[in-house]
Amino acid sequence: xxxxxxxxxxxxxxxxxxxxxxxxxxxxxxxxxxxxxxxxxxxxxxxxxxxxxxxxxxxxxxxxxxxxxxxxxxxxxxxxxxxxxxxx
Amino acid sequence: xxxxxxxxxxxxxxxxxxxxxxxxxxxxxxxxxxxxxxxxxxxxxxxxxxxxxxxxxxxxxxxxxxxxxxxxxxxxxxxxxxxxxxxxxxxxxxxxxxxxxxxxxxxxxxxxxxxxxxxxxxxxxxxxxxxxxxxxxxxxxxxxxxxxxxxxxxxxxxxxxxxxxxxxxxxxxxxxxxxxxxxxxxxxxxxxxxxxxxxxxxxxxxxxxxxxxxxxxxxxxxxxxxxxxxxxxxxxxxxxxxxxxxxxxxxxxxxxxxxxxxxxxxxxxxxxxxxxxxxxxxxxxxxxxxxxxxxxxxxxxxxxxxxxxxxxxxxxxxxxxxxxxxxxxxxxxxxxxxxxxxxxxxxxxxxxxxx
Numbered sequence: 039x040x041x042x043x044x045x046x047x048x049x050x051x052x053x054x055x056x057x058x059x060x061x062x063x064x065x066x067x068x069x070x071x072x073x074x075x076x077x078x079x080x081x082x083x084x085x086x087x088x089x090x091x092x093x094x095x096x097x098x099x100x101x102x103x104x105x106x107x108x109x110x111x112x113x114x115x116x117x118x119x120x121x122x123x124x125x126x
Numbered sequence: 127x128x129x130x131x132x133x134x135x136x137x138x139x140x141x142x143x144x145x146x147x148x149x150x151x152x153x154x155x156x157x158x159x160x161x162x163x164x165x166x167x168x169x170x171x172x173x174x175x176x177x178x179x180x181x182x183x184x185x186x187x188x189x190x191x192x193x194x195x196x197x198x199x200x201x202x203x204x205x206x207x208x209x210x211x212x213x214x215x216x217x218x219x220x221x222x223x224x225x226x227x228x229x230x231x232x233x234x235x236x237x238x239x240x241x242x243x244x245x246x247x248x249x250x251x252x253x254x255x256x257x258x259x260x261x262x263x264x265x266x267x268x269x270x271x272x273x274x275x276x277x278x279x280x281x282x283x284x285x286x287x288x289x290x291x292x293x294x295x296x297x298x299x300x301x302x303x304x305x306x307x308x309x310x311x312x313x314x315x316x317x318x319x320x321x322x323x324x325x326x327x328x329x330x331x332x333x334x335x336x337x338x339x340x341x342x343x344x345x346x347x348x349x350x351x352x353x354x355x356x357x358x359x360x361x362x363x364x365x366x367x368x369x370x371x372x373x374x375x376x377x378x379x380x381x382x383x384x385x386x387x388x389x390x391x392x393x394x395x396x397x398x399x400x401x402x403x404x405x406x407x408x409x410x411x412x413x414x415x416x417x418x419x420x421x422x423x424x425x426x427x428x429x430x431x432x433x434x435x436x437x438x439x440x441x442x443x444x445x446x447x448x449x450x451x452x453x454x455x456x457x458x459x460x461x462x463x464x465x466x467x468x469x470x471x472x473x474x475x476x477x478x479x480x481x
Contacts, residue, residue: 067291071238082379094273096362102280103313110306113299 046086053079066112074105128262131171137166142368154417175255182254185428186398190216192432193439200443231384235292240290243389248394249281253403258332260416260423270330275407276317279362282400283309285373286381293384301381307450308361311457312368316358318465319351322472323411326481336415338481345412348477351468352412354461356437359404363451364397366428366442370450405434 063069071086077100084093141160148157159165163350191213197204206212225312229238257266257276268274283305289301298362324330326347338344345352363369372380382393409415409430448456475481 055270057151067288068238071288071440091273092266093271094277095278098273098280101284102277102307106284106287106306106309109291110303110310113287113291113303113306119348 042086046083049082049086050080053083067109068103068108070112073108074101075102075106129174129177129264130170130262133177134166137169137173141166141169148210149471174265178255178263178415179251180210181259182251182399182402185431186395187213187220189398189402191434192435193442196436196439197443200440212272220391220395223388225389226307226387228387228389231293233292233294234384238288238292239384242285242292243385245285246282246289247392247396249278249285250403252278252401257403257410259427261333261336264332264422267331267333268279270412271332272320272324272335272407273315274332275403276320277373279400280309280313280404289385290371290381290453293381295384297377297379297383299376301371301373304373304450305364305381308368308370309366311454312358312361312461314467315354315457318360318462319354319358320469321466322348322351325469325472325476330355332410332415336410338393339414339417342413343412347414347471347481348468350464350471352408354365354468355408356411356434358461360441361457363404363438364439365401367445367448368453369447370453373447376446381445400460401435401438402431405431405438408434425468448478458479 052107054078056072056079060069060076060108065120081093081096081101084096086089134371145157145161148160191211194215195205195212204212206215208215208218230239253275255265256271256278258267258271266274286305287302290298290300290305293299315365323335325342326344327335329335329338369380372382375381376382381406382390385393406427409427413434415430416427418426418429421429
């Protein structure tokens with residue numbers, strides 16, 4: 039059994055599943071969490087391609103900054119807390 | 127001393143004992159499998175991980191003790207008193223968090239609430255594995271070690287934001303938002319201030335950066351970068367002048383309000399792990415890392431780490447907390463241009479051929 043192929047397939051499956059979950063989840067914040075998982079999956083695939091630098095930059099920029107920026111943007115818009123009253 | 131070879135010796139010795147017992151029982155196949163090179167290698171890595179984690183754990187406990195004693199002295203009191211020099215107080219407090227009931231808020235988004243904590247603690251513990259204590263004492267040494275460290279460092283605000291959201295409480299939500307606001311203000315100057323050092327050393331690996339400081343510490347040509355790095359690192363590890371996400375005077379416990387019991391203890395533990403990582407990275411980048419005469423290199427790095435952490439505590443005891451809008455001003459109007467000037471200085475030194 040080729041271990042590298044097996045792990046590649048597992049991580050590719052996780053990445054695709056997370057990417058599909060972004061579309062189908064009802065809550066925007068959960069979508070962002072799946073987005074972060076997708077980015078991490080892509081970074082792991084870069085690791086398998088032996089592109090260490092690109093993978094680390096992917097985690098640093100996309101998971102560390104872009105996701106946080108998107109979450110920040112979501113939270114600055116007017117919306118209610120989970121299951122609570124609408125903030126007016 | 128090479129940590130790997132040391133642990134390998136212990137593992138080989140232990141495996142030989144187990145093999146002897148198995149041979150006496152009659153399980154010869156299992157004994158041969160256990161003695162194979164692959165199994166010994168895996169066991170050695172596990173042992174190495176355990177040792178590195180335990181050392182990080184003890185350093186953390188010592189840092190908490192140092193912080194409480196030093197803050198006590200800064201405030202003209204004695205600090206912790208239990209045990210020799212007050213050291214046992216941390217153990218007592220840590221044990222106390224084990225005994226508390228764990229309460230999950232009723233209307234929280236439970237999976238997000240748990241996963242945020244897992245991401246935060248895992249990323250903090252990974253930091254300890256990345257930091258080398260000397261050129262023999264490390265868990266991983268990739269050529270891009272510094273980049274890996276900052277990549278792992280930048281995961282925590284994401285976890286804080288998710289945790290603050292999932293707790294479903296206004297205080298935690300405000301804490302999480304402040305964490306994001308803090309991230310976008312300090313992350314750019316922090317990375318820019320390290321670029322000067324990377325340029326002068328010509329490498330991203332810790333070993334090469336320390337080796338490049340053999341003759342002169344980078345704190346001398348890069349003094350502006352060092353000051354920016356210390357300020358931005360204070361914001362990164364969320365210590366007092368920049369602890370907006372858990373401003374206990376304004377927001378009960380900030381983003382961690384709903385985390386109780388052992389979870390609270392683990393959050394504090396992760397915070398000090400990050401403090402240790404921040405101090406160690408400052409020592410490696412600017413203060414010559416494990417270079418030093420007479421004493422073993424690991425000890426030299428730890429001495430520098432504790433000196434830098436003392437400066438962190440000193441800052442904590444001296445300055446009031448900044449406001450959210452102030453930290454954006456500090457990050458973008460002051461630290462960012464200064465980091466650019468620092469980078470220009472580094473380029474000038476490199477062009478003159480001094481490094």
